[in-house]
Amino acid sequence: MKKIFGYFKNHLFYVQLFALATLISAFIPALNPLIDYESGKNQMLFTIFADLGNLERYFESILSSFSFFGDILYVTMLFFYVGWICYLCGLILIWSKSVGGKRSIFIGSLIFMVVYLAEFSVYYSINIELLHNSDELINSASAVWTHIPLGVYYHFALALGVFIFSLLASEIDFRAVWYGLRLNWIHRFDGGVHPTSHKNTRSIPIEKLPPQKEMIYPLLQHIGAICTPLVKVGDYVRMGQKIADSESAVSVPVHSTVSGTVVKICDWDHPTGNRIPAIIVENDFEDNRAECFQEGSADYEAKTPDELIEIIREAGIVGMGGAAFPTHIKLASAVGKVDTVIINAAECEPYLSSDHREILENIDDLMNGLRLVRYIIGAQRMFVGIENNKSDAIALLHKRLAKSRIRLVILKTKYPQGGEKQLIRAVTGRVVPSGKLPADVGCLVLNVDTVVAIYRAVVAGEPLMRRIITVAGHGVERVGNVSARIGTPFSAVLDHFGYLPTTKKLIMGGPMMGIAQYSLDAPVIKSTSGLLCFTKEQLTMDRDVSCIRCGSCVSACPMRLVPSYIAQYVKSENFEKVNELHAGDCIECGCCSFTCPAKIPLIQYIRIGKQKVQEMNRQTGGKRS
Amino acid sequence: MSELIVSSSPHSKDHRNISTVMGCVIIALIPAMVGAVVYFKWRALLMILISVVSCVLIEFFHNLLFKRPQSIHDCSAIVTGILLAFNLPVTAPLWLPPIGALFAIAVIKMLYGGLGKNMFNPAIAGRIFLFLSFSNYMSGNWISPFDAVSTATPLQYLKNMNGELINITDKFTVGDCFLGNIGGCLGETSGALLLLGGIYLLYKRIITWHIPVSFIGTVALITLIFPRYQDISAWQYMLYQICSGGLFLGAFFMATDYTTSPITPMGRIIYGIGCGLLTVFIRYFGGYPEGVSFAILIMNFFVGFIDHKTIPKQFGGERHGLWHKATKK
Structure with missing residues (x-):
C-alpha cells in the first residue's frame, strides 16, 4: 500500500x-x-x-x-x-x-x-x-x-x-540557476576575453623542491626602491635572516631562505629582463633558523594592528598575484578606511593553478589568515571571489565559509577577472575612479597566497620564503605545481620537471601578462607564479597587418579604452592625443593584443604611449588627466 | 641549449585572424547564395563566380602593378565579389560584374591603400557606380523567381502604384517578401536566408548587434508610424518595407563592414540609426524606390566623425552627461 x-x-x-x-x-x-x-x-x-x-x-x-x-x-x-x-x-x-x-x-x-x-x-x-x-x-x-x-x-x-x-x-538545482544568473548579470565587468584555460595542473598536488647549492637573492623583488645589502661576502646567514633592506617607504626587506655563507654580491640576471645586484648564498643544507621564528605566536589579538603590519613588513610580504606591491603599505593605507576586503582567488590567467592548489591544500592556514586580516583591517564585509572553473575549491570553500560571515562570490571564467578594479566591480559593483586606489572606494584586494603568507608570518614568525609555482607547457616532460624556495634558479625548477631543449619561449607568470625570460640563471622571486615552457607550436608568431577597424579591441578592453586609436596616435607620436584617450588607465592586461585579428601588438604601443605620457607630464609638471 | 625568444606579453593569441573572419562572412553568405541559385537558376551562380574571380584577379594584378605585398589571401576580395554580385539583377549582362569589380577593388579599395584604409564600402560603391553608369541594365528589367516572368520589385509597387488600384497584397504577400519569392537583385530578395547568415555572424561574434538592430529598428519604427499606402495596415506596410529592397543584406553584411563602420558601440548605434533614417527618406522622397545602398554610402562619410565623438568614457572615468551634471548638484 x-x-x-x-x-x-x-x-x-x-x-x-x-x-x-x-x-x-x-x-x-x-x-x-x-x-x-x-x-x-x-x-x-x-x-x-x-x-x-x-x-x-x-x-x-x-x-x-x-x-x-x-x-x-x-x-x-x-x-x-x-x-x-x-x-x-x-x-x-x-x-x-x-x-x-x-x-x-x-x-x-x-x-x-x-x-x-x-x-x-x-x-x-x-x-x-x-x-x-x-x-x-x-x-x-x-x-x-x-x-x-x-x-x-x-x-x-x-x-x-x-x-x-x-x-x-x-x-533542477534552482540555486545553481540563481548562481548562473548572478554570474552573468550581476557579478560581471565590461570587456574581457575568453582564452583557453589549459589548467591541466590543477589536479596535481604541490611537490616540494629541495633547496639548491647556490641560492640567488636579487635585491629588488617588489615594486619600489632597491634594497641595500646588510651582509658582507663571507658572512654566515641563517634561514629566514634579513639580508637586505631599504630606508625607503615603498620597500620590503629580502630574506635568506637557506643557511650558509654569502659568497658573492654582484649583478645577476633578473626575471624582469635587467641585471640587478643580487646576494648569492652557498647552502650548507642545515637550515639553521634565524631568531625571528621564535617571535611568532598564535595569540595575535594581543598585538595592535600597527604592530602586526610592522611584522608583515619585516617578513617581506608583497602581493603575490604578480604585481608584487608591498602588502604592508596596502594594509596601512586601508586600516580605518576600508569596509570591504576581497580575497582574490580568481586566478584568471590560463595555465596557472598555484592559487587553486593553495586553497585545496592549505585551507586551514587560509581560513585563519582571513580571520587575521579581518582583525587587522576591522572590515565589516569580507568576500572571497573565485572563478567558476574551480569547482572543487568552490565546494571546499563553501563548506568552510558556511558558518563564518565571509561570503563566497562565484565569478564567471573570464580574463582579466583577477584584475583589481575588475574584481571590485564584479564582486561589489563599485567602480574605482580613474587615477584612484581601491581604498578610495573602501575596498582592499588581497591574493590567496598573500593571506596565507601573512598568517604564517604572524603566527609562525616565518618570513616569505616559499612560492608555489605552476610549471606547464610542452617544453617540459611533465607538468605540475611545485613549492620552491625563493632564490632557486629557474634551471633547477625546470630540471625537476624535465626541461626539454625544444622550448622556444620561457615565461615567468601566465601567458597573458607574464614576462619572457632570456636566461635560465634568473632565480625564483616573490612574484613568480608560474614558469611556462612554450614550444614552437604553442607560439603564435603571425606578422601584423594593417588595422581593419573591426573594433574587437574596443569590446575586449576591460577599461573601456580604444586601443586601436591609441596605437595609431603612438605610431604618429601624437602623445597629447594619447593622453586624451586615457592611455594612463591601461592595466596592460593584453586583451586587445590577444583578440586583434590583424595581430597588431596593441599593448606594446600602449606601453610606449604610457611611458611617453608620463615623461611628458613629468617635464611639464602637468596633472595626469 | 636552444635560444629563447623574448617578446612582450601576451604570449598566446586568439586563433582568429583576418582570413578566418572573412571565411566566416563567406560561410554566412552561403544560404543566400543557394537561395539565389534556387530562385534565379544557374545564371546567378555564374554571375557570382565571374564577380568573385574578377575581384580577386584585379586585387592580384593591382598589387603586382604597384609593387605592394600580396594581399589576396585575406579573402576580403572574395567577400566584396559576392556582395557585388548580390547587388546585380540576374538579367544584367555578364560583362557588368567585372566593370563593377574594377571600380570597387581598384579605385575604391586599393587606391586608398587596401583593406582597412578605404573610406567607402567597395561593394556598395561598385554597385552605385554601375547603377548610375548602366542604369538601363541595373533597373527596370526585374524578373520573378522560378518562372522568370518580367515583374517589378515590391518597393516599386509601394512607391509608384500608390495612385492606381493595384493592391500589393495581390502581387506579393509578406511571406513572399520574407522568403524571397519576389523580383529583385540576386542576393537581396530572401530576407530569411540573409537573416540566417546574420545570426551566424552574431553567434560567431564577427559582428555585434548594434548596427543591424538599430538600422532595421529605425526603418521599422518610421514606416510603422508614417505608412504611405492606403490599402494595407501599418503593420503590414512595415513588414513589406523591412522585408524588401535589400535591407537585410545592407544591415547585416554591408553596413557592418569593419573598415567603413564606427568601432565604438555608441557610434555603431548612431551609424545604424543614420542609415535607417536615410533609407526611409530616400525611399519616401527620393527619385529611386531603393535607398539602402545610398544610405550606407552617405553614412560612410560620417564614420570618422562619429568615431571621434563617441569615444567611450574609460572605466572609472568621470561622466560628463547632462544627467550626471544634474544629479551631482
Whole structure:
C-alpha cells in the first residue's frame, strides 16, 4: 500500500501520465485542438492520413498564402508535430530507462505552451471578428472565451501539467540557476576575453623542491626602491635572516631562505629582463633558523594592528598575484578606511593553478589568515571571489565559509577577472575612479597566497620564503605545481620537471601578462607564479597587418579604452592625443593584443604611449588627466 | 641549449585572424547564395563566380602593378565579389560584374591603400557606380523567381502604384517578401536566408548587434508610424518595407563592414540609426524606390566623425552627461 502511495508521489509518474494522455487524446476528434474553426474538419487526422501524399501542396499553401491569422494555425500545426514527437521520444526514453527522456518531454511541453498561447490569441481574435459580424447581441467578453473549442483548454491544461511536473521531476538545482544568473548579470565587468584555460595542473598536488647549492637573492623583488645589502661576502646567514633592506617607504626587506655563507654580491640576471645586484648564498643544507621564528605566536589579538603590519613588513610580504606591491603599505593605507576586503582567488590567467592548489591544500592556514586580516583591517564585509572553473575549491570553500560571515562570490571564467578594479566591480559593483586606489572606494584586494603568507608570518614568525609555482607547457616532460624556495634558479625548477631543449619561449607568470625570460640563471622571486615552457607550436608568431577597424579591441578592453586609436596616435607620436584617450588607465592586461585579428601588438604601443605620457607630464609638471 | 625568444606579453593569441573572419562572412553568405541559385537558376551562380574571380584577379594584378605585398589571401576580395554580385539583377549582362569589380577593388579599395584604409564600402560603391553608369541594365528589367516572368520589385509597387488600384497584397504577400519569392537583385530578395547568415555572424561574434538592430529598428519604427499606402495596415506596410529592397543584406553584411563602420558601440548605434533614417527618406522622397545602398554610402562619410565623438568614457572615468551634471548638484 505504502509502495503504491509512494509511486503516486512520484512526479515522473504524472509526467508520463499527462504526456500519454496528450498523445492518446490527439486521436479523439472531440478533444482535438486542431479542429478547423470553419469546417469543423479534424485538421490533424486530415493532414496526417488523407493529405500525406500531398505534402508538397501543403507546404506550398503555407508559403504562398501567408495571410496573417489563418496561417498561424497551419504553422502551429507543424509545432504540434514537433511537440508530439518530443513526447513520444521522451516516453520511449523513460520506459527504456535511457537518459534524456525528461528533458525531451520538458522541451515538448514548452513547445506546446507557446503553441497554445498563440492558439488562444488566434481564436480570441477570430471570435471577436465573428461576434462583430454576427447580429446577435452577446456579451462579448465572456462569449469570446466560450467560443474557443474545448480541446484547446483541455490540451493547455495537460501541457501545463506536464510542464510543472517535469520541472519538479527534473530536480533542477534552482540555486545553481540563481548562481548562473548572478554570474552573468550581476557579478560581471565590461570587456574581457575568453582564452583557453589549459589548467591541466590543477589536479596535481604541490611537490616540494629541495633547496639548491647556490641560492640567488636579487635585491629588488617588489615594486619600489632597491634594497641595500646588510651582509658582507663571507658572512654566515641563517634561514629566514634579513639580508637586505631599504630606508625607503615603498620597500620590503629580502630574506635568506637557506643557511650558509654569502659568497658573492654582484649583478645577476633578473626575471624582469635587467641585471640587478643580487646576494648569492652557498647552502650548507642545515637550515639553521634565524631568531625571528621564535617571535611568532598564535595569540595575535594581543598585538595592535600597527604592530602586526610592522611584522608583515619585516617578513617581506608583497602581493603575490604578480604585481608584487608591498602588502604592508596596502594594509596601512586601508586600516580605518576600508569596509570591504576581497580575497582574490580568481586566478584568471590560463595555465596557472598555484592559487587553486593553495586553497585545496592549505585551507586551514587560509581560513585563519582571513580571520587575521579581518582583525587587522576591522572590515565589516569580507568576500572571497573565485572563478567558476574551480569547482572543487568552490565546494571546499563553501563548506568552510558556511558558518563564518565571509561570503563566497562565484565569478564567471573570464580574463582579466583577477584584475583589481575588475574584481571590485564584479564582486561589489563599485567602480574605482580613474587615477584612484581601491581604498578610495573602501575596498582592499588581497591574493590567496598573500593571506596565507601573512598568517604564517604572524603566527609562525616565518618570513616569505616559499612560492608555489605552476610549471606547464610542452617544453617540459611533465607538468605540475611545485613549492620552491625563493632564490632557486629557474634551471633547477625546470630540471625537476624535465626541461626539454625544444622550448622556444620561457615565461615567468601566465601567458597573458607574464614576462619572457632570456636566461635560465634568473632565480625564483616573490612574484613568480608560474614558469611556462612554450614550444614552437604553442607560439603564435603571425606578422601584423594593417588595422581593419573591426573594433574587437574596443569590446575586449576591460577599461573601456580604444586601443586601436591609441596605437595609431603612438605610431604618429601624437602623445597629447594619447593622453586624451586615457592611455594612463591601461592595466596592460593584453586583451586587445590577444583578440586583434590583424595581430597588431596593441599593448606594446600602449606601453610606449604610457611611458611617453608620463615623461611628458613629468617635464611639464602637468596633472595626469 | 636552444635560444629563447623574448617578446612582450601576451604570449598566446586568439586563433582568429583576418582570413578566418572573412571565411566566416563567406560561410554566412552561403544560404543566400543557394537561395539565389534556387530562385534565379544557374545564371546567378555564374554571375557570382565571374564577380568573385574578377575581384580577386584585379586585387592580384593591382598589387603586382604597384609593387605592394600580396594581399589576396585575406579573402576580403572574395567577400566584396559576392556582395557585388548580390547587388546585380540576374538579367544584367555578364560583362557588368567585372566593370563593377574594377571600380570597387581598384579605385575604391586599393587606391586608398587596401583593406582597412578605404573610406567607402567597395561593394556598395561598385554597385552605385554601375547603377548610375548602366542604369538601363541595373533597373527596370526585374524578373520573378522560378518562372522568370518580367515583374517589378515590391518597393516599386509601394512607391509608384500608390495612385492606381493595384493592391500589393495581390502581387506579393509578406511571406513572399520574407522568403524571397519576389523580383529583385540576386542576393537581396530572401530576407530569411540573409537573416540566417546574420545570426551566424552574431553567434560567431564577427559582428555585434548594434548596427543591424538599430538600422532595421529605425526603418521599422518610421514606416510603422508614417505608412504611405492606403490599402494595407501599418503593420503590414512595415513588414513589406523591412522585408524588401535589400535591407537585410545592407544591415547585416554591408553596413557592418569593419573598415567603413564606427568601432565604438555608441557610434555603431548612431551609424545604424543614420542609415535607417536615410533609407526611409530616400525611399519616401527620393527619385529611386531603393535607398539602402545610398544610405550606407552617405553614412560612410560620417564614420570618422562619429568615431571621434563617441569615444567611450574609460572605466572609472568621470561622466560628463547632462544627467550626471544634474544629479551631482
